């Protein structure tokens with residue numbers, strides 16, 4: 324009886340958007356891909372708020388952040404370090420690390436620079452290779 328109650332609670336939680344994982348072990352691949360998509364969405368919102376005005380508006384001061392430009396950093400780590408250090412140009416370092424990683428996730432997925440296997444963080448991102456055209 325107690326056992327089946329726990330199972331019911333797990334099923335309910337599994338359906339909840341927060342994706343609380345039940346039991347031990349790693350989250351399922353489906354959960355991971357939802358988490359990645361959520362990070363991408365957060366990143367897109369942050370990008371629109373903090374980056375878009377300089378980088379995607381004609382005549383603005385920032386260069387276009389094309390796949391080629393971003394891939395020239397070779398790995399996600401150095402690109403992160405640059406953005407964290409220098410961007411937004413008018414207010415460098417003003418975002419939280421998790422917000423910079425959210426923006427990175429958006430840029431990498433949108434520009435097809437890497438296939439994410441986990442939400443981006445220093446742990447999963449530092450040595451992630453960037454390739455123009457995806458890989």
Ligand code: HEC
Nearest residue numbers: 370373374377378384385386388392406410411412413426
């Ligand atoms: C106020 C305008 C402005 C904003 C806002 C801004 N940038 Fe920039 N960005 C620039 C300028 C200007 C440069 C060129 C800087 C330089 O060469 O020293 C640049 C350069 C970059 C580069 C390097 C491009 C290259 O050629 O290697 C990246 C990556 C970048 N920005 C990402 C971002 C991200 C991500 C955000 C949002 C968090 C952002 N920028 C917000 C103006 C801006």
